[in-house]
Amino acid sequence: MGYKIVHKVYISFIVIVIENEKGEDMKAKEIIEVKVAKRLLDNPFHAKSIGAAVAIVLTGEDGGRWVIDCTKDPAQVRRDESSPVATTISLATSDLERIFLGELDPQTAFMNGKVKVEGNLSIAIKLGQLLT
Secondary structure (H helix, E strand, O other): OOOOOOEEEEEEEEEEEEEOOOOOOOHHHHHHHHHHHHHHOOOOOHHHHHOOEEEEEEEEOOOOOEEEEOOOOEEEEOOOOOOOOOOOEEEEEHHHHHHOOOOHHHHHHHHHHOOOOOHHHHHHHHHHHOOO
């Protein structure tokens, strides 16, 4: 039995959360807004090495567009429908959830067309290394 998100506290743009260790029961929106944001905060040097804004476009239930902005210090994650980005990564919400649960390999998903990258592929690869 894992923990579920019960409360968020914002202190100087840092999100402190109680989250499930394996990501169980987390929806795609929570994965991006909580888990990805935490990994960026935990790995500021890797986030800085990305040095670009990346859009994650999710299709399906709870879909939308989020921007992971690694040009900021600390890097920021926000729901954003229009900001310009260097790279856009598109996938289904269910595939993102499976990637974070370890049920779907991101490289295999890309090769099978489940993950699409528009723009700078090297930025997408760097972001993928941070997130998996």
